[in-house]
Amino acid sequence: MPEPARLYTPAEAAAVSGLALKAVNNVIDKRIVEVTKPPTAGKRAVRRYLTRNHLLCLRLEYGLAGRLPLERRQGLFREVAARPDAKLLKADDLLFVDVGAARREVSARVRDLDEAERLIHVDKETLGGEPVFRGTRIPAYAIAAMLDAGADVDEILSGYPKLDRRKLELAKLWAAAHPRRGRPKRLSDFGFTLKSTSRRRLPADPFGDAEAREPGRT
Numbered sequence: 001m002p003e004p005a006r007l008y009t010p011a012e013a014a015a016v017s018g019l020a021l022k023a024v025n026n027v028i029d030k031r032i033v034e035v036t037k038p039p040t041a042g043k044r045a046v047r048r049y050l051t052r053n054h055l056l057c058l059r060l061e062y063g064l065a066g067r068l069p070l071e072r073r074q075g076l077f078r079e080v081a082a083r084p085d086a087k088l089l090k091a092d093d094l095l096f097v098d099v100g101a102a103r104r105e106v107s108a109r110v111r112d113l114d115e116a117e118r119l120i121h122v123d124k125e126t127l128g129g130e131p132v133f134r135g136t137r138i139p140a141y142a143i144a145a146m147l148d149a150g151a152d153v154d155e156i157l158s159g160y161p162k163l164d165r166r167k168l169e170l171a172k173l174w175a176a177a178h179p180r181r182g183r184p185k186r187l188s189d190f191g192f193t194l195k196s197t198s199r200r201r202l203p204a205d206p207f208g209d210a211e212a213r214e215p216g217r218t
Contacts, residue, residue, distance in 0.1 A: 007049040015177040016109045017058035024058060032070065033057045033077055053081055055110070059102045068095065116174040119167060131178070133171075136162050143168060144175035 010028065014021040028035050028048060035048050050058075057077040064073055068091055076091050080099060083089070087100030120140045122131050131140045138160055146156055147168060157163060 005051060007051060008055060009177075010048065010050065011179055012113065012177040013050045013055055013058055015173055016055050016106060016113060018062045019058055021179070027058065027061055032061065032074060052106070052110070053084065055106050056080060056099070056103055059106050060097065060099070063102070064091070064097070068092070112170065112173055113177055116170040116177070119170055120174050131174075133163065133167065138163065140171045141175055141180060143171045147172055 008016070010024045011021055013019075014024045017024070019027070027033050033054055035050060035054060057080055060076065060080070061073065064076075068076075072092055076089060076097060079089055080086070087098070089097050089099050091097050119134055120131050121134050122129055126132055126137055127139060132138055133140060133143075143156065143160075143163070147153075153165065153168060156168065157165070
């Protein structure tokens with residue numbers, strides 16, 4: 001039998017689509033994107049999940065919120081579901097949406113997330129079960145925290161020769177897709193000291209275009 005299609009958590013959907021996690025939950029709560037609740041998953045009921053098609057709709061929501069009325073966006077998302085192979089869809093009389101480009105962006109980001117999942121794992125015998133880069137004792141959350149704090153990339157790489165720029169990018173994606181519950185740990189909790197920081201303007205959008213925004217904002 002074929003394997004069931006992968007389902008995504010709201011946090012994973014946020015990391016892939018570019019929307020903030022709060023915005024993803026808002027989209028679901030307001031039924032801008034219809035999310036089905038399966039009856040059960042094992043013995044535990046699953047509150048909500050998102051399919052690959054939902055990720056595409058969220059990516060479109062990222063680009064269209066504040067530019068297209070809610071009813072038009074919902075109509076577009078229904079058409080996306082009805083025509084999964086469509087490359088260009090009409091949103092209104094003067095606006096056509098390049099669904100094909102959005103689908104390629106989502107596919108690329110999903111591949112990145114899959115790669116991050118293979119790269120970072122949990123071993124109860126390593127650092128007490130802290131997620132680490134496979135084959136190392138380097139905690140992924142700590143690296144993501146360093147990057148978020150503005151640590152210089154070259155300095156991080158010089159301190160951790162087993163990492164490279166690609167792995168740093170994947171660490172940030174993985175941490176965004178798996179936000180830690182409870183109080184965020186400080187670098188000192190891992191025995192690290194931040195030696196220097198640098199200020200730089202970074203695109204909020206993982207695809208590198210417009211600034212991230214929540215639905216209803218321009």
